[in-house]
Amino acid sequence: MASNNVVSLEDHQNADKTITAIEKMQSLVADQMQLVNDTILKRMDSPVALIPELAGHLINSGGKRLRPMLTLASSKLLAYEGKKQIGLATAVEFIHTATLLHDDVVDESKLRRGKKPANLIWGNQATVLVGDFLFSRAFELMVESDSLRVLQILSNTSAVITEGEVLQLTVANDLSTTEETYLQVITAKTAVLFAAACEVAGVISEEHGEEAEKALEAYGKYLGIAFQLVDDALDYNAKRATLGKEIGDDFREGKITLPVILAYRRGSDEEREFWKRTIQKLKQEDGDLEHALELLTQHGTINDTIERARHYGAMAKDALAIFKDSEAKDCMLGIVDFCIERAY
Amino acid sequence: MASNNVVSLEDHQNADKTITAIEKMQSLVADQMQLVNDTILKRMDSPVALIPELAGHLINSGGKRLRPMLTLASSKLLAYEGKKQIGLATAVEFIHTATLLHDDVVDESKLRRGKKPANLIWGNQATVLVGDFLFSRAFELMVESDSLRVLQILSNTSAVITEGEVLQLTVANDLSTTEETYLQVITAKTAVLFAAACEVAGVISEEHGEEAEKALEAYGKYLGIAFQLVDDALDYNAKRATLGKEIGDDFREGKITLPVILAYRRGSDEEREFWKRTIQKLKQEDGDLEHALELLTQHGTINDTIERARHYGAMAKDALAIFKDSEAKDCMLGIVDFCIERAY
Numbered sequence: 115m116a117s118n119n120v121v122s123l124e125d126h127q128n129a130d131k132t133i134t135a136i137e138k139m140q141s142l143v144a145d146q147m148q149l150v151n152d153t154i155l156k157r158m159d160s161p162v163a164l165i166p167e168l169a170g171h172l173i174n175s176g177g178k179r180l181r182p183m184l185t186l187a188s189s190k191l192l193a194y195e196g197k198k199q200i201g202l203a204t205a206v207e208f209i210h211t212a213t214l215l216h217d218d219v220v221d222e223s224k225l226r227r228g229k230k231p232a233n234l235i236w237g238n239q240a241t242v243l244v245g246d247f248l249f250s251r252a253f254e255l256m257v258e259s260d261s262l263r264v265l266q267i268l269s270n271t272s273a274v275i276t277e278g279e280v281l282q283l284t285v286a287n288d289l290s291t292t293e294e295t296y297l298q299v300i301t302a303k304t305a306v307l308f309a310a311a312c313e314v315a316g317v318i319s320e321e322h323g324e325e326a327e328k329a330l331e332a333y334g335k336y337l338g339i340a341f342q343l344v345d346d347a348l349d350y351n352a353k354r355a356t357l358g359k360e361i362g363d364d365f366r367e368g369k370i371t372l373p374v375i376l377a378y379r380r381g382s383d384e385e386r387e388f389w390k391r392t393i394q395k396l397k398q399e400d401g402d403l404e405h406a407l408e409l410l411t412q413h414g415t416i417n418d419t420i421e422r423a424r425h426y427g428a429m430a431k432d433a434l435a436i437f438k439d440s441e442a443k444d445c446m447l448g449i450v451d452f453c454i455e456r457a458y
Numbered sequence: 459m460a461s462n463n464v465v466s467l468e469d470h471q472n473a474d475k476t477i478t479a480i481e482k483m484q485s486l487v488a489d490q491m492q493l494v495n496d497t498i499l500k501r502m503d504s505p506v507a508l509i510p511e512l513a514g515h516l517i518n519s520g521g522k523r524l525r526p527m528l529t530l531a532s533s534k535l536l537a538y539e540g541k542k543q544i545g546l547a548t549a550v551e552f553i554h555t556a557t558l559l560h561d562d563v564v565d566e567s568k569l570r571r572g573k574k575p576a577n578l579i580w581g582n583q584a585t586v587l588v589g590d591f592l593f594s595r596a597f598e599l600m601v602e603s604d605s606l607r608v609l610q611i612l613s614n615t616s617a618v619i620t621e622g623e624v625l626q627l628t629v630a631n632d633l634s635t636t637e638e639t640y641l642q643v644i645t646a647k648t649a650v651l652f653a654a655a656c657e658v659a660g661v662i663s664e665e666h667g668e669e670a671e672k673a674l675e676a677y678g679k680y681l682g683i684a685f686q687l688v689d690d691a692l693d694y695n696a697k698r699a700t701l702g703k704e705i706g707d708d709f710r711e712g713k714i715t716l717p718v719i720l721a722y723r724r725g726s727d728e729e730r731e732f733w734k735r736t737i738q739k740l741k742q743e744d745g746d747l748e749h750a751l752e753l754l755t756q757h758g759t760i761n762d763t764i765e766r767a768r769h770y771g772a773m774a775k776d777a778l779a780i781f782k783d784s785e786a787k788d789c790m791l792g793i794v795d796f797c798i799e800r801a802y
Binding site for chain 2: 160161164165219238239240243244245246247249253254257265266272273275276279280283284
């Protein structure tokens with residue numbers, strides 16, 4: 115289950131298609147993304163050398179910069195001609211990076227899991243502080259947009275993200291978590307930043323009005339939900355190795371994600387005991403991950419999680435219907451497919 | 459050295475004097491502080507119960523709310539008649555509380571020290587996230603002030619604070635730290651928030667102009683430096699027990715503060731070896747704290763630290779010279795003395 119060296123023709127086709135969608139988007143915003151990258155480097159700098167060193171560890175780790183890309187693409191969609199999107203895209207990436215750094219901070223009991231997050235190299239304290247530094251720099255960049263509406267959106271986003279993360283912590287290892295609560299968590303911790311990344315482009319492109327802002331917000335939100343659903347499915351997907359990532363991280367942490375929520379609800383008493391032991395009590399043995407994968411497959415919950423993602427993806431696409439056709443719109447529609455099809 | 463049950467007449471007099479200055483200030487801003495307290499409770503609330511629970515642990519722990527008090531008193535000094543100072547005072551307190559929560563996050567090696575900070579009750583992760591939540595709420599409150607200048611000041615303040623905290627981490631246990639670097643650390647981590655707390659009152663009280671803003675900023679900054687110097691002196695002060703606090707925390711952590719910086723520079727080779735063992739290598743034995751106190755006393759470095767504080771206190775007072783006499787000005791001058799005289 116965990117390794118599969120046979121690559122079928124279909125896999126190749128899908129791989130090509132997904133690469134095309136993200137590459138198309140990357141090429142659409144290439145010039146502006148260069149300015150964003152310059153701004154990132156400039157604004158994460160500090161005479162205190164540890165700050166750019168630690169921040170750079172994550173920022174230069176080769177992420178796709180999906181969130182700032184959404185701000186840039188949304189600005190293109192509205193044919194915005196100013197320069198404010200550069201600083202805002204940088205702010206969005208900083209908020210995201212700060213969140214990741216703070217996610218890395220762990221408790222004593224969880225310190226060893228074979229990964230090398232920032233906190234294992236520089237310690238919890240430095241990791242928290244550099245996250246705070248990036249948060250503060252994000253706010254400075256937002257202030258430079260000279261738009262109180264942008265500041266309202268992004269400061270509220272930031273509060274909702276942390277609320278979502280605390281909620282996630284509260285329901286950690288709790289198998290009675292409902293799909294509704296799960297949706298609330300992923301909306302708050304992931305989708306609202308996607309939504310804000312798009313919406314702020316509407317705000318700075320003033321002449322398009324509230325309808326455009328709301329459409330972009332909805333697009334970002336549904337895309338973000340789809341993105342996180344697929345992310346949670348991928349953690350139980352054997353082909354994840356092709357993305358250079360391990361599978362089963364969520365299982366080992368006892369994280370409550372939709373594949374498990376559905377399997378627990380659909381399972382027999384015996385199966386529920388298995389989930390209680392492994393996810394709730396975190397008493398895991400060799401072979402447990404494999405058994406979990408069998409149960410998820412048997413109840414079809416990985417596929418159903420991707421089906422749910424497809425539903426939100428369709429809503430994201432429909433939200434863009436009010437905009438006339440353009441290269442930017444094409445790219446934004448393509449990114450929805452990309453986010454879902456990376457599951458295969 | 460550590461306990462002194464004999465209370466002299468002079469102690470009584472000083473105690474009365476300090477109580478008077480802070481009480482005078484408290485009574486000056488009592489009505490508005492009630493509104494700030496209401497706003498704190500309202501804005502730290504969340505449907506995610508862990509958030510108000512954890513935030514309340516610190517916020518309700520009986521601090522003097524010195525920073526928001528400065529915002530309120532500065533507004534009174536300028537005879538400001540609006541309501542914006544309430545939200546800003548709350549934002550300042552939230553930034554301070556978030557900083558304290560993030561300071562509580564420690565690394566594995568430092569987890570046990572007999573204290574009960576938030577992270578020992580709720581864990582590092584929750585503590586970091588609730589700190590982030592308060593930061594975000596602070597920014598929301600700032601945005602409501604409708605003043606981009608206020609946002610500039612406070613977002614920059616927030617970046618400088620974290621820069622100062624990282625710098626402090628970088629020089630931790632490093633006895634070659636100069637007094638200049640130490641001043642840089644305490645200015646950034648403590649004084650800029652005092653400065654911003656006062657300065658924003660000048661910004662919202664628009665008609666007073668830049669001169670008033672700069673005077674308030676200078677007052678806050680010098681007061682903050684004096685406050686932190688005294689705080690660092692108090693950690694080696696036997697009478698600290700009267701404030702309900704332990705002494706020697708900084709020593710046990712190997713924190714580099716002015717009393718130690720000066721004693722190391724003034725000490726003999728043998729004394730320097732003692733400091734290297736205890737502060738740099740953190741190899742501490744019974745009796746080391748007592749010996750450290752002897753060395754600090756012998757070289758007069760606790761008193762000299764308080765003398766330095768007195769110098770900055772004088773500068774803080776002079777910064778207020780441009781304002782005409784008033785009850786608010788009296789209180790703000792009195793608070794400088796309070797911050798310094800709590801050392802005795």
